[in-house]
Amino acid sequence: xxxxxxxxxxxxxxxxASTSAFASYEIDFDVxxxxxxxxxxxxDLQYNNGLSATLANASVLxxxxxxxxxxxxxxxxxxxxxxxxxxSFTNAGxxxxxxxxxxxxxxxxxxxxxxxxxxxxxxxxxxxxxxxTPLLTSDPNGYAAIADITASGLNxxxxxAQVAASQTPIPAxxxxxxxxxxxxxxxxxxxxx
Amino acid sequence: xxxxxxxxxxxxxxxLVGTSAFxxxxxxxxxxxxxxNTTMTVLWQDDGVETTNVVNWYADxxxxxxxxxxxxxxxxxxxxxxxxxxxxxxxxxxxxKYYYQVSDPTNGVYGTGSFTTAPDESTTHVRFIGQGDSRSxxxxxxxxxxxxxxxxxxxxxxxYQRLSxxxxxxxxxxxxxxxxxxxxxxxxxxxxxxxxxxxxxxxxGNHDNSSGYTTYFTKYFPFPYPAKxxxxxxxxxxxxLYWSMDYGPVHITFIDSYSSYAPGSQQYxxxxxxxxSTTKPWKIVSWHDSSYSAGSDADxxxxxxxxxxxxxxxVDLTYHGHSHNYARTGAYTASQAxxxxxxxxxxxxxxxxxxxxxxxxxxTNNGNYPHVITAWPANEFMTFDVNGNTMTMTAWQxxxxxxxxxxxxxxxxxxxxxxxxxxxxLEKIETTVLHHFNANVTPQVNVTTTGFLFSRAxxxxxxxxxxxxxxxxxxxxxxxxxxxxxxxxGLGTPSNMYSTVTPKLTSMIANRPxxxxxxxxxxxxxxxxxxxxxxxxxxxxMIKVSSNGIPAGGSVTVPITFKNPSNINITFxxxxxxx
Numbered sequence: 001x002x003x004x005x006x007x008x009x010x011x012x013x014x015x016x017a018s019t020s021a022f023a024s025y026e027i028d029f030d031v032x033x034x035x036x037x038x039x040x041x042x043x044d045l046q047y048n049n050g051l052s053a054t055l056a057n058a059s060v061l062x063x064x065x066x067x068x069x070x071x072x073x074x075x076x077x078x079x080x081x082x083x084x085x086x087x088s089f090t091n092a093g094x095x096x097x098x099x100x101x102x103x104x105x106x107x108x109x110x111x112x113x114x115x116x117x118x119x120x121x122x123x124x125x126x127x128x129x130x131x132x133t134p135l136l137t138s139d140p141n142g143y144a145a146i147a148d149i150t151a152s153g154l155n156x157x158x159x160x161a162q163v164a165a166s167q168t169p170i171p172a173x174x175x176x177x178x179x180x181x182x183x184x185x186x187x188x189x190x191x192x193x
Numbered sequence: 194x195x196x197x198x199x200x201x202x203x204x205x206x207x208x209l210v211g212t213s214a215f216x217x218x219x220x221x222x223x224x225x226x227x228x229x230n231t232t233m234t235v236l237w238q239d240d241g242v243e244t245t246n247v248v249n250w251y252a253d254x255x256x257x258x259x260x261x262x263x264x265x266x267x268x269x270x271x272x273x274x275x276x277x278x279x280x281x282x283x284x285x286x287x288x289x290k291y292y293y294q295v296s297d298p299t300n301g302v303y304g305t306g307s308f309t310t311a312p313d314e315s316t317t318h319v320r321f322i323g324q325g326d327s328r329s330x331x332x333x334x335x336x337x338x339x340x341x342x343x344x345x346x347x348x349x350x351x352x353y354q355r356l357s358x359x360x361x362x363x364x365x366x367x368x369x370x371x372x373x374x375x376x377x378x379x380x381x382x383x384x385x386x387x388x389x390x391x392x393x394x395x396x397x398g399n400h401d402n403s404s405g406y407t408t409y410f411t412k413y414f415p416f417p418y419p420a421k422x423x424x425x426x427x428x429x430x431x432x433x434l435y436w437s438m439d440y441g442p443v444h445i446t447f448i449d450s451y452s453s454y455a456p457g458s459q460q461y462x463x464x465x466x467x468x469x470s471t472t473k474p475w476k477i478v479s480w481h482d483s484s485y486s487a488g489s490d491a492d493x494x495x496x497x498x499x500x501x502x503x504x505x506x507x508v509d510l511t512y513h514g515h516s517h518n519y520a521r522t523g524a525y526t527a528s529q530a531x532x533x534x535x536x537x538x539x540x541x542x543x544x545x546x547x548x549x550x551x552x553x554x555x556x557t558n559n560g561n562y563p564h565v566i567t568a569w570p571a572n573e574f575m576t577f578d579v580n581g582n583t584m585t586m587t588a589w590q591x592x593x594x595x596x597x598x599x600x601x602x603x604x605x606x607x608x609x610x611x612x613x614x615x616x617x618x619l620e621k622i623e624t625t626v627l628h629h630f631n632a633n634v635t636p637q638v639n640v641t642t643t644g645f646l647f648s649r650a651x652x653x654x655x656x657x658x659x660x661x662x663x664x665x666x667x668x669x670x671x672x673x674x675x676x677x678x679x680x681x682x683g684l685g686t687p688s689n690m691y692s693t694v695t696p697k698l699t700s701m702i703a704n705r706p707x708x709x710x711x712x713x714x715x716x717x718x719x720x721x722x723x724x725x726x727x728x729x730x731x732x733x734x735m736i737k738v739s740s741n742g743i744p745a746g747g748s749v750t751v752p753i754t755f756k757n758p759s760n761i762n763i764t765f766x767x768x769x770x771x772x
Contacts, residue, residue, distance in 0.1 A: 044649065050642035050656050051764065076760065094762040095647050095654075121644025121656070134650045142650035148643040148657070155643075 022056065022115040025154045025167060027147055029110050029124060031136065032162040033067065036104035036126070040070070041135060043108065044125040044142075045098040047089035052119025056149075059113050060087045060098075067105030074099045083110075091120050099131075111168075118151040124163070136160045217300025219274065220377040220413075222248075222293070223388035226356060227417045228438055230287040230311035233392060236413070237295050237303055238277045238377075246303070248280045250293040254307070260291065271412045272429040273369035279415065288312045306389030309355045312441040319441035320352040322391070323575035325360035325481075325514030326545040328371075328400050331378040334548030337572055339383035340591040340619055344576075345391075353576055356440060357391050360514040360544060361398025361481030367409045376413070396447035397434055398481035398514060405451050406430045416447075420459060435460050437467050442579055444473035448480035450496055464499070468506035474629060475579055476508045483513035485535060486543045487520035487554035487568035487703070488561065503536035509584065509627055512575075514545035517552040518691075519575075519588045519622050520568035521732065524707050525676055526766075531712040535564060540625060540731060544588060546573035551691045556703040558716065563709030566717065566732060567684065569622050569701040570691040582629040582772070588622035590687040621685030623701065625732045630672070630770035637664030638743075640673065640767035645755065653724060654755040660738050660769060661748040668742040670772035671749070672728070672735050675765040679706055679717040680729040721763060722756040730770075742771075 047058040063084040073082055077093030082100075089096045104126075114122055124145045126135040134142030139159040147165070148155040156165050220238035227234050235248050248263040249256070263280045271277045278295075285291065289310050295303040312319055322341060327334045345354035364371040378384065394416060401410040408430045411421065416436050424430040437446040446467055454460045468476065482493040484500060493515075503511065520543040524530040530537060541564075545552075554568035555561070571590040578585040639661045645654040660673065684701060692698040705716035723734040739749045755763055 046646055048644040048646055048654075049762070050644045051640070051767070053764075091644070093760070094645075094757065095760040097647065119641060119644065121646055123644075123646040125649070127649060132649055134648075140651065141646070141648035141653070141655050143646065143648070146643075146646065150643065150659075151641060 022117055024113045024115055025147070025149065026169070027112040027114070027154075027156065028166050028168050029108070029112065029145065030164040031108040031126075031144070032106065033065075033104040033108055033126075033136070034106045035162065036135060037067075037106055038103065040101065040103050040129045042127040042131055043083075043100050043102055044123075044127060045087065045089075046123040046125075047091060047096050047114070048094070048121060049091035050119040050121065052091070052117060054117050054119075056091045056115040056117035056120050058089045058115065058120075058122055061111045061113065063087075063108075063110040065102070065105055065108045067108070068103045070101040070103060112147065114147060114149060116149060118149055120149045122147040136162045217297065218303040219276065219379075220373070221379075221385045221389060222295040222304040222306055224306065224308055224390070224392035225414055225416065226311060226392040226394055226438070226440075227281065228311070230314065231285045232281055232283050233285065233291070233308050233310060234279065234281045235293060235295065236277070236279050238274065239297065239300070239303060241276055245297045245299070246278050246295065247297065248282065248293055248295050250282055250291045252291065254292055256292055256294060256305070272408055273412065274373070277412060285310045288316070304385075304389055308390065308392060311356070314439070314441075316441045317581045318579060319355070319443060320576065320578045321355060321440065322353050322357035323360070323512060323542075323544050323577060324357055324547045326362040326398070326517050326549040327359070327364075327547040328362045328375060328549050329365040330548050330550065331375045331381055331384075333572060334375065335378070335381040335384045337548055337574065337591050338381075338387040340589075341574055342383060342387050344589065344619060354391050357393045358445060358479065358512065359393050359395030359547075360479050360512055361396050362400040362514055362545070362549060363395070363398070363410065363414075365400055367401045367403055367407055369409055372409050372413055394438060394445070394447075396479055396481060397449065397451065399451065402451040406432045407434060410434070420463065433460060435463060437471075439471070439473055442473055443475040443477060444471040446476070446478045448478060448496075448499070450480040450482055450493055454496060454499060456498065461499075464502065468502060468508065474582075475584055476506065477510055477512055478503060478508050479512040481513060482515040483511070483522070483541055483543050485522040485541045485564045486513065486516045486562060487518060487522065487556060487565045488516055489552045489555065490516045492562065497534040500534045500536045503539050508536065508539055510539060510586070511541045513541065513543050514547070516543050516554070517545045517549045518554050518568060518570045519544055519546060519573050519590075520554055521566045521623065521625065522564045523566060524564050525717070525731075525733075526714070528714040529564065529707045529709070529712070529716060531709050531714060533563060533709060538731060540627075542575065542586065542588075544573060544575045546571045546591075548572070551693075553692065553694055553698075558703050558705050558708050559710045563712075564707055565703040566679070566706045567623055567701045568703060569687065570693070570698065571622060571687065572691065573622060584627045585624060586626075587624040590620045590622050590685075590691075592618055592620050592688055592690060620687035622687050623685060624683045625680075626683075626729050628672075628728075628730050628770070628772070630772050631669070632771045633768065634664070634667060634671075634771050635767070635769045638662050638769050640769060642753070645757075645763045647757070647760070651754075652756070654757045654763060656753055657750050658736070658738065658753045658767075659748055659750040660743060662743040662745060664745065666742060666745045667739075667771050669740070670737055671739040671743055672730070672737050672770045672772060674730045674733055674735045674768040674770065675723060676733055676768050677717060677765040678721050678723065678734055679719045680726075680732050680734045681719070681722045682726070682734075683729055683732060718761065718764070720757070720759045720761060724754045724756055725752065
């Protein structure tokens with residue numbers, strides 16, 4: 001029952017994380033950082049617009065790692081929050097960037113929810129201790145993974161064998177679970193009654 | 194450029210100028226071009242032996258292969274100092290270099306020079322020089338022409354020597370003495386060499402004008418004005434000094450901005466017909482006092498009434514002087530125009546740094562000089578390079594030309610000794626490129642980008658730009674112009690030796706480029722550089738997205754990368770052209 005509660009609370013958090021008027025894409029990121037274990041570096045999260053002038057949002061949720069975040073993040077633009085709790089972005093600035101020092105462990109996980117507004121992109125990068133040398137990527141621009149939101153849908157580009165990024169049908173599942181939650185609440189009330 | 198100019202300029206400048214001192218000649222032979230391309234006009238002024246003056250022209254520099262001779266050339270009936278001579282050589286081959294000599298049996302050789310006849314009518318490639326406001330400082334004028342001669346002597350630049358266009362204010366006052374002591378100053382050897390070897394065509398300025406009329410400008414440069422009008426009670430004083438010329442693929446129209454050009458006027462009607470009837474692909478309109486400049490001489494706000502004609506007849510650019518500096522003005526959008534009468538997308542060039550004292554430009558776009566994009570105080574000239582569907586204009590600062598320069602002090606012997614100009618060289622102010630594309634296909638395509646993500650590894654912002662073709666198939670090259678962004682790579686880094694403000698000017702980019710006073714439009718973005726651009730168009734960056742078209746319903750995607758040191762929101766209006 002406790003496990004079910006946690007899941008339901010998670011779903012509720014996901015549903016409440018974005019107050020945007022837009023539908024969202026949901027993406028899970030799993031990064032194998034074993035090759036970097038015990039070394040220092042940075043995680044870089046960025047959410048910027050293209051020619052789109054529509055205000056849009058993205059949030060990073062459920063961050064976890066067996067490594068360690070170090071100190072406070074450096075942010076540029078429209079970014080709020082701090083890992084491991086939710087970090088929220090809007091595309092309002094020319095650059096909306098979250099840059100956090102960490103000691104890498106074996107893995108990094110987080111969930112991204114991003115508005116379905118075409119012309120915006122979310123990027124995930126890892127950098128070495130100098131903050132400039134890209135890690136875990138074959139992309140010369142340093143991106144381990146990019147989520148481009150286009151008019152035809154979500155384009156996920158993964159430039160690393162250590163990164164798995166998968167779109168999750170959270171919204172539909174969440175509604176299903178939400179209805180289940182309501183059912184459970186009804187059962188509980190009937191029992192209590 | 195520096196050492197090259199030093200090494201080559203002087204030798205070339207004087208190699209073809211006459212060597213026979215001043216015996217018998219008051220104004221050494223000089224050139225103008227009146228059309229057609231089988232002609233060239235030689236003018237000079239002797240000291241009184243008129244009837245035996247002869248022009249001979251040759252096929253070789255040694256002048257052993259005589260092509261033709263004028264026979265005795267009579268004195269022209271002109272005001273002021275007499276003995277002015279004019280001879281239009283005819284029967285030449287287009288696009289051919291000739292060498293000429295003016296002489297008489299008594300005084301010997303008055304002068305020699307060379308010219309290349311205008312190109313074939315069908316040619317698609319020409320180069321020429323632009324200059325203006327040469328008045329008042331003959332030593333400085335001499336230095337600038339020396340610099341231009343040095344430029345044209347550089348291997349590969351020879352073609353620019355074929356023609357120069359002058360945008361007015363040739364001398365300080367339209368008087369005989371001014372022409373004698375400024376334009377034709379007899380110790381200005383570099384100027385004499387230049388004018389003996391480069392035909393100069395142009396238009397009058399306010400200093401060549403007296404109450405709407407001109408006497409001596411037409412004496413010394415009797416261009417083929419189609420409707421010059423004699424002032425009542427005079428014999429040699431005219432107005433309506435407008436005219437036009439063809440030079441290869443270029444049609445150049447010179448407007449007399451000191452005669453009426455109001456709608457319905459003789460000049461206005463001529464202008465309409467001139468622009469409507471030319472079949473040349475490239476159209477330049479020149480008058481002295483620009484409708485939009487960076488000051489400090491006032492804009493000609495009345496002549497803004499002609500701006501709709503520039504747009505209607507697809508004029509490519511306008512060329513002016515009056516303000517003694519370099520400036521590029523214009524508006525790309527109605528928002529930038531903000532109600533001002535200005536032909537959208539037509540660059541207005543001021544190139545008034547030809548010798549007159551420099552003016553410091555007003556680059557605020559918040560006063561009397563709206564729509565300034567770039568400006569720079571300098572002694573300067575411009576080069577025009579037409580190559581098929583592309584025209585490239587470059588403004589060149591003549592660095593070290595000013596005798597009062599402290600940054601680049603001239604030799605104490607300069608300019609008395611023309612052999613010493615070690616501190617005279619050229620620096621690029623700005624290069625702009627215009628293209629004639631087959632079609633603007635923006636309405637039939639949809640251009641999108643992904644988000645611009647910054648890379649700490651490269652220091653650049655990157656996105657993918659996609660052009661989806663919603664219309665018929667596009668063929669050939671497809672370009673996207675990033676309208677709204679100033680093409681920073683077009684700007685040079687000239688020294689600011691001519692800046693007299695404190696602190697000295699360090700940027701030639703105007704505030705809110707192309708915008709105007711009380712206009713909320715922010716103007717062009719001037720902090721972004723498209724680092725993978727494939728070219729530029731009208732001062733904005735451009736990228737080729739396909740060299741083999743885009744099929745109907747198809748799309749192409751290319752990466753675009755920016756330097757964005759201010760981390761501003763990257764935005765532009767994509768304009769798509771099929772070449």
